[in-house]
Amino acid sequence: CFAIPGDEQWPSPSEWAELNKTVGGRLIAARPLAAVCHTGDPFNVYDESKCAEVKAGWDRPETHFVDPVEFNTPIFQNASCDPFTPAERVCDLGNYVSYAINLTMKTAVRDVQAGLEFARRKGVRVVVKNTGHDYLGKSTGKGALSFWTHNLRERTVIEDYKSKDYQGPAIKLGAGMLTGEAYETAREAGYRVVGGSCPTVGIAGGYAQGGGHSSLASLYGLAADNVLEWEVVTPEGEHVVATPTGRYKDLYWALSGGGGGTFGVVISMTARLHPDGIVGGASFSFTAPMDKFWDAVESFHRLGIRYIDAGNSMIYMLRMLETNTPILIAFSVTVPGKNETGVKEAMQPFLDDLKGRDIAYNFESHVSQTFLDHFARDFGPLPYGMFPVSQITGSRLLPRSAIQDTESSKAVTEALKLAVESEGFYLGCNLFNAGVVRPKNAVNPAFRESVSHCIVVGPWDFTLPRGFMLERQRRLTEVIQPALDEATRGSGTYLNEGNSEQGDWREQFYGEDVYKRLKKVKERYDPGRLFYARTAVGSE
Structure with missing residues (x-):
């Protein structure tokens, strides 16, 4: 077991000060950003105007990645110190780390070595925090010493x-x-x-x-x-x-x-x-009455196999409109090396299918001179992008075999429909072919056999009671995720975008055989299990 603040074996202030001296003053005592939203001890830094700024940017990645201890997972923030709880409520570290070492390229190696030696000797848990763009709480931990890699800028x-x-x-x-x-x-x-x-x-x-x-x-x-x-x-x-x-x-x-x-x-x-080189792109969307729509989605995935096998990809969203009508929005169509004519040729099977179903659609193609230009157009504005980060997540890789089989494909579509029709959730998916190369590495084997990866997204609403959001998490864990898993037996989940509450995460996030081998590597390089992160190898 690791020591945490309050334990007899927890390092004394003088011992932390000695570590700070060893790492050249780069040890940072944790103070959550939202401390400015709370009066009194332990931080006593209440500032109404600064609190308003923190609130306004709380669901934006740039708020969290420039801070040594912040991360963007509301479940693991645990309302210990967030800007939306009453000002008189105590700002507690909770699941935040206790200290972080600010790593720089010049001194990173020796600072990490010093931090590890200290943690090993004092029985302190260690974690690694990069940007804090982290859906599973892996970049934080109560009482931990963190290695903050943000300033490793080479x-x-x-x-x-x-x-x-x-x-x-x-x-x-x-x-x-x-x-x-x-x-x-x-x-x-x-x-x-x-x-x-x-x-x-x-x-x-x-x-x-x-x-x-x-x-x-x-x-x-x-x-x-x-x-x-x-x-x-x-x-x-x-x-x-x-x-x-x-x-x-x-x-x-x-x-x-x-x-x-x-x-x-x-x-x-x-x-x-x-x-x-040039990258062809497009935006594409359609909506239709319920049954008609989901039949078209099933066909969309089947047609997607040929599309991705040609080297293309597509990022799309499935969600409900306020009119209770489902919609598919493909906001990033990527057709590398093709002009607008090539994009239209790549997309024509999708468009013809919708026309044959008497479903209206929106389609607009374009071409960018470089991949960065294409990326900035679809995911800008740079440098921060368009995606908020406070959310509940689960995900599933949709296997090629299930999409190709008529009966299995219908089951997959029903599971996707269940997710989309669940209040407070939508699907963000990516059509791609990860089997185009198969090097020897620890990537979940399910990636190689998949057609699409779909992440179930539940935006976190801080204006609602926390218990309400936890109930949504429960529905994701007990209803939506099992339905996706059942419809895609033998597949898996992208470990960075999975459900942190998934009980069989070893098999689903890694693949059973891969996980066994990973455990052996973990035992070789970290026999003392100094590194621990939720759903990470060795954390069971």
């Missing part, structure tokens, strides 16, 4: 990277680099890099370490598939570079898809770059 383009496995352009990214920043760096050199759809996600953090789906996945695979090496400090303090064929190939394998926050502290990641 970005270097390597024109001629050479290894046994790859020769060509690559990019080295410090763990704190954001996805949008990585796209900008790659574009300036004439390349593109595989990353996600949220510009404020740490591309070398939990995103790539957990697999990392992408609008470019149908061409180049997942983010984890493109990693060439990981620079990491292991739980026992060893500074290593893990590659697919080197001495630490098992660590490379585990970090490439096995999840962040449990195998060590990643300092940097080196990944493949790909030649840039």
Whole structure:
């Protein structure tokens, strides 16, 4: 068991001060941002105007990623200190970490080593926090010492990277680099890099370490598939570079898809770059009466197989309108290397199908000169993007076999319908082909056989009683998620966007055989289980 504040073995103030001296004054005592919204002890920093600013930005990623201890998961914030509870209520750390070490490229390795030695000696839990874009509470922990990687800002383009496995352009990214920043760096050199759809996600953090789906996945695979090496400090303090064929190939394998926050502290990641060029895009939507609509959605997924096998992807939303009518909105259609004519050709089977069903649709195509331009158009405004972050989530990978089989496809569609018709939820999905490459890594095998990944999203409403939102979480866990799982037996879940309450997370997030192998890697590099994160390998 780890020590927490109040325990007899908890380090004294003088011991924390000594650690701060060792890391050059870069140890930060935790103070939640919302402390300015609460009067009295322990922080005593109430400020009405600053509180209003915190409230206004609470569901925005930029509020959380620049702070050493904040994260964006309301369930795990636990209302311990948020801006929406009464001012006279005590601001308690709750699930927040107690201290964080601010890592910089110049001193990161030795600071991590010092922090690990201290934590091991004093029995303190450690966690890793990058941006705090974290749906499962993995980047925080009560009483923990956190390694804050936000300021690991290196970005270097390597024109001629050479290894046994790859020769060509690559990019080295410090763990704190954001996805949008990585796209900008790659574009300036004439390349593109595989990353996600949220510009404020740490591309070398939990995103790539957990697999990392992408609008470019149908061409180049997942983010984890493109990693060439990981620079990491292991739980026992060893500074290593893990590659697919080197001495630490098992660590490379585990970090490439096995999840962040449990195998060590990643300092940097080196990944493949790909030649840039035009990207065809479009927006596309349709709505129809209930039965007619869901029949069209079933057909949409079946037609999507040929579409993604051609190297394309599509991010779309399924939700209910205020008129109680369902709608599909594809706000990011990605057709790499094609002009508007090519986009229309790629989308024509979808449009013809809707026309044959007498369903009206909206369709507008465009072309961007680079992938960054395409990304900014669909997911901007940069640098922060359009997505709020305070939400309840669960997810499921929709397998190709189920979509191709008529009976199974109907069951999948019924499960999607259940989610969309549940009050307070919608689906955000991504059509892509993650089986286009199959390197040796720890990515959940279900990715390789899937057609689409759908995340069940329940926006957190801080104006409602917390118990009301917890009831929605219960419905997700006990009704919606089981229905999706049952309709897609043998598939799995993207571990970065799963349901934190899922009981069989080892099988669903990782795959049973992969998890067994990951446990062995965990036992080799972290025999003392110093790193612990919810649903991470070794946390059962």
